[in-house]
Amino acid sequence: MTTTTTIVTQGRRIRRRVTWGAVFGWICLGIAIAISILPFYWVLRTSLSMNSALAANSSSLLPVEFNLGAFARVFGLQSTEEALAQGGSGAEINFWQYLLNSTIFATLTTAGAVFFSSMAAYAFARLRWKHRDLVFGLFLATVLVPPIFTALPNFLLIKNLGLLGTMFGMILPYIFMTPFAIFFMRQFFLNMSREVEEAAMIDGASQWRIFMQVVLPNAAAPLATLALLTFMGQWNEYFWPLLVSDESTRVLTVGLGTFKSQSPQGAPDWSGLMAATLVSAVPVLILFAVFGKRIVNSIGFSGLK
Amino acid sequence: MTTSTIVLGRRGATRDGGVRTRRTRSDIKIALLFIAPALIGLILFYFVPTIRGLYLSFTEYSVLDDPTWVGTANYERLAQDPLFWNALGVTVQYVVINIVLQTAIALGLALLMQHVARSTAVRGMLLMPYLMANVIAALLWFWMLDYQLGIVNNIIEWLGLPRVAFFGSAEWAIPTQALINTWRHMGYTALLLFAGLQAIPGTVYEAAKLDGANPFQTFGRITLPLLRPVIALVLVLTVTGSFQVFDTVAVTTQGGPVNASRVIQYYIFQKAFTQLEFGYASALAMILFIILAIVAFVQMKLLRGNESDLA
Numbered sequence: 001m002t003t004t005t006t007i008v009t010q011g012r013r014i015r016r017r018v019t020w021g022a023v024f025g026w027i028c029l030g031i032a033i034a035i036s037i038l039p040f041y042w043v044l045r046t047s048l049s050m051n052s053a054l055a056a057n058s059s060s061l062l063p064v065e066f067n068l069g070a071f072a073r074v075f076g077l078q079s080t081e082e083a084l085a086q087g088g089s090g091a092e093i094n095f096w097q098y099l100l101n102s103t104i105f106a107t108l109t110t111a112g113a114v115f116f117s118s119m120a121a122y123a124f125a126r127l128r129w130k131h132r133d134l135v136f137g138l139f140l141a142t143v144l145v146p147p148i149f150t151a152l153p154n155f156l157l158i159k160n161l162g163l164l165g166t167m168f169g170m171i172l173p174y175i176f177m178t179p180f181a182i183f184f185m186r187q188f189f190l191n192m193s194r195e196v197e198e199a200a201m202i203d204g205a206s207q208w209r210i211f212m213q214v215v216l217p218n219a220a221a222p223l224a225t226l227a228l229l230t231f232m233g234q235w236n237e238y239f240w241p242l243l244v245s246d247e248s249t250r251v252l253t254v255g256l257g258t259f260k261s262q263s264p265q266g267a268p269d270w271s272g273l274m275a276a277t278l279v280s281a282v283p284v285l286i287l288f289a290v291f292g293k294r295i296v297n298s299i300g301f302s303g304l305k
Numbered sequence: 306m307t308t309s310t311i312v313l314g315r316r317g318a319t320r321d322g323g324v325r326t327r328r329t330r331s332d333i334k335i336a337l338l339f340i341a342p343a344l345i346g347l348i349l350f351y352f353v354p355t356i357r358g359l360y361l362s363f364t365e366y367s368v369l370d371d372p373t374w375v376g377t378a379n380y381e382r383l384a385q386d387p388l389f390w391n392a393l394g395v396t397v398q399y400v401v402i403n404i405v406l407q408t409a410i411a412l413g414l415a416l417l418m419q420h421v422a423r424s425t426a427v428r429g430m431l432l433m434p435y436l437m438a439n440v441i442a443a444l445l446w447f448w449m450l451d452y453q454l455g456i457v458n459n460i461i462e463w464l465g466l467p468r469v470a471f472f473g474s475a476e477w478a479i480p481t482q483a484l485i486n487t488w489r490h491m492g493y494t495a496l497l498l499f500a501g502l503q504a505i506p507g508t509v510y511e512a513a514k515l516d517g518a519n520p521f522q523t524f525g526r527i528t529l530p531l532l533r534p535v536i537a538l539v540l541v542l543t544v545t546g547s548f549q550v551f552d553t554v555a556v557t558t559q560g561g562p563v564n565a566s567r568v569i570q571y572y573i574f575q576k577a578f579t580q581l582e583f584g585y586a587s588a589l590a591m592i593l594f595i596i597l598a599i600v601a602f603v604q605m606k607l608l609r610g611n612e613s614d615l616a
Contacts, residue, residue, distance in 0.1 A: 025421035032414055033430050036492060039445050040433070042456060046448065058454040059463075120343035127332035127339065139343070142351045146549055146597055148570050149590040152577055153354035153361065156368070176346020207335045236438035238552045243578070253440040257556045260444060270448055277444050284436050292429045299432070299496040 047071065047275035051087030054270055070275035088269045095276065097248070098255035103283075105170060105241065105251055106234040112175030114227050117182045118219070122211055124182070125189035126197070136186070142179050147239065155243050165246035174234065181226055188222040189215070225298045228291055232284055252280045361587035368581050379588035389589065391564050392572040395479055399568060400547040402483035403490075407543055408536070410487065411494035416524075418499045428499070431492030439552030442489045447472065447557050450481065472558050475565035482553050482566060490546075494539055501535030502528070537608035544604065545597050569593055 046054070050065035057064040069086045072078040074095050078088070123129075124136045154173050163169025196218065200210045216223070238253040245254060259276055260268070288295060362379055366372035383389045418428060434442060450457050450471040458468045471481040505528065513523050529536075551570040554560065560567035560575070567575075569589065577586035 022421060025417050028413065029417050029422055029427065032410075032417075032491070033427065035488065036431050036434050039449060039488075042449060043445055055454055059456065059459045116342035116346070120340040123332075123336040123339035127336040129331055129333040129336040132336070135340070139347060142347065144598060144601070145351065145355055146545075146590070146594055148549060148551075148573055149358050149594045150351060150354040152573075152583060152587055152590060153357040154350055155577075156357070156583070157349075157354070159368075173346075173350040176350070177343035182343065207332070208338075211339075232436060236440075238438065238440055238555075242555070253438050253552075256440050256444060260447070260556065270451075270454070273444060274448060277441050281437055281441055288429070288433070288436055293425055295436075296425050296428050296432060296496070299493065299500065 043274045043278050046270055047278050049271050051269050051271035052085070054087070070269075070271035071279070073269070073272045074276045074279060086271075088272050093255065093259050093276070094247070094250075095255070095279070098250055098252045099279075101167070101245075101249055102235060102251040102253075102280075104167060105237075106231050108167075109171050109174035109234045110227055110231045112171070113178050113181055113230055114223060116175070117177045117226075118185045118216065118223065119211070120177060121182050121185035122189055122215060125186045126215075127207070136182075139177070139179050139182050151240060151243060154240075158244055164244055165249055167249050170241055170244050170249060173240070178230065181230060184226050185219070185222065188219060192218065224291075225294055228287060228295060229298060232287065235284060256280055358587050358590060361584055362591045363588075364584040366583040366587075368583055372584060375584070379585050382585065383588055383592065388564065388567070388572065389569075392567050392569045395565065395567060396548060396550070396569045398479050399483050399486075399550055400544055402480055403486055403547040404540065404543055406483070406487045407490055407494055408539065410491045411498055411539070412536075414491065414495035415498035415502055416528075418495065419502045428492075428496060431495060433492070434489045435493040437489065439489070440556050442485055443553040443556040446481075446485045446488070473562060475562050478558050478562060478566040482550065482558070482568075483547075485553050486547065486550065490543070494543065497539050497542075498532065498535055501532050504535075505531045533608055537605060540608070541601050541604050544600055548593065548597055548600070 045061070045063050047070050048063035048066055048068070050067055050069065053065045067086075069078065069082075069088075073083050073086070073088045074093070076093070076095065078086075120139070124132060158164055158169040158172065161169065163172070192215075196214050197210055200214050205213075236253060237251070238257075241249075241251045242254050242257075245251060250258075256273075256276055260273055361372060363374060363376060364372035365375045365378070414431065437445075449455050450469075452458060452468060452470050452473060455471075457471075462468055469477060471477050509527055509531070510523065513527055518526070549570050550568050551574065554566055554568055554571050555574070558566045560571050570593070573586050573589045573593070576582045576589065
């Protein structure tokens with residue numbers, strides 16, 4: 001009897017959803033998706049437009065006088081006269097250099113932070129020692145300190161070490177660990193089966209060898225997710241590189257900021273700026289296209305547990 | 306048992322796999338080796354700077370010569386600094402707009418993800434803005450919201466309304482920054498809440514349905530209360546993150562027009578790096594630190610975020 005009622009009510013609910021709820025829901029979702037995605041189209045449309053012609057056709061849905069001049073300007077392939085004629089600023093921007101710096105900065109800090117954090121996480125999950133949980137708590141407590149608070153003394157430290165403007169000084173604070181990475185990997189190690197490690201231990205392998213040859217290969221999936229999240233975060237980092245980098249070590253985010261302020265009094269070079277913005281976003285877009293599912297599924301985990 | 310452990314050492318302990326024997330073993334030397342790099346990072350770039358920052362906040366320090374101890378002078382000064390109070394007010398305004406808009410929109414989106422479209426593609430598209438750097442989000446909207454050529458103002462005019470100076474007017478500067486941040490974070494926050502929704506067991510909803518609860522009752526009496534720990538976490542993340550707004554302001558309005566968008570972190574940045582008042586900037590940063598700690602503590606207490614009704 002109860003079963004029948006359940007089925008009936010469920011049937012009714014589903015039918016009502018298709019007519020009202022679902023339509024309204026899809027409209028809301030559609031609007032949210034449009035707001036999230038359409039700005040990227042507008043960036044693309046602007047970057048493919050002729051900057052000098054943008055003003056007269058500011059509402060045109062397609063690129064205005066389609067051309068690749070903006071991208072040529074970004075990569076320094078255009079002569080100054082040509083750039084000025086197309087509505088560029090004529091100012092130079094070392095985009096290749098910034099791109100290279102961003103890649104080095106994000107790659108080295110990710111590699112270091114992921115590896116060293118995994119080591120620490122292993123010690124917190126698997127090894128037994130006094131005050132282990134207290135020390136782990138100290139690591140976690142650092143998330144409470146706002147980055148600006150430590151950034152000022154860290155800047156002074158890097159300055160005292162004579163490392164201002166160097167790549168080494170820029171990566172140093174990030175390369176040893178991030179509290180999130182330690183937390184993330186510890187969580188994984190805690191749930192990992194001990195069997196393989198114990199077999200290796202019986203064979204007389206040292207803890208270090210077990211970690212390098214048994215534990216890390218088994219943790220490939222979470223390591224990849226962690227590396228992905230860390231890399232994207234570092235690629236987008238702005239404040240710290242702004243403080244310590246100079247022209248030769250400037251990363252893309254900081255370079256974009258200066259590109260904008262370099263525009264001369266007249267009309268800004270919107271096409272060039274949007275082309276630069278798009279190119280800066282490309283590495284993250286590629287990672288997202290390839291690993292989208294992994295990234296989306298990691299969000300609930302990273303925030304909650 | 307214990308004797309055999311001592312005789313056989315670590316290998317013996319593992320072989321019989323007993324819990325008691327493993328507990329007597331200490332890996333302190335190996336453990337120190339494993340945490341050494343992370344520990345260096347923790348001490349060098351978190352502990353030392355925290356103490357040094359606290360010390361600097363009691364000094365006058367222009368970087369060019371040594372810091373001189375001035376006691377609580379910096380704190381007395383900031384209590385009477387109109388620009389500090391302005392920065393605090395502006396930041397709070399930014400935080401409030403973010404909390405209200407972001408949480409409401411994200412909760413709506415999370416429910417839609419749960420009930421209408423569970424596909425990863427939909428979630429991926431909503432997450433896109435979050436993957437972009439703040440600088441990119443800022444520049445993108447700086448262009449779309451431009452007074453003369455921006456598409457948004459074109460649409461506003463087409464609707465028969467007057468154009469809005471999103472970045473150029475004092476009343477719009479902060480709401481605009483908050484809207485950009487909401488745009489970037491709404492999908493991410495929605496995904497966090499969605500993960501929380503999925504953790505609520507279906508049996509609870511079935512029971513409610515059998516009792517004849519309508520969708521609004523179900524939402525108010527079941528979904529919201531059971532989602533409380535996740536909402537608490539989301540609020541703490543939103544509030545502490547918003548208090549530290551810097552990137553979008555630095556790229557677009559740079560604190561202007563006049564002081565309308567000089568948020569607290571931008572004010573600290575200017576004091577330290579353009580006016581070289583590191584002592585005063587450290588005191589300002591200390592206040593921000595204290596505010597954030599209090600906010601996080603109060604929110605977790607009020608929302609009892611660390612305990613779930615499901616347990």
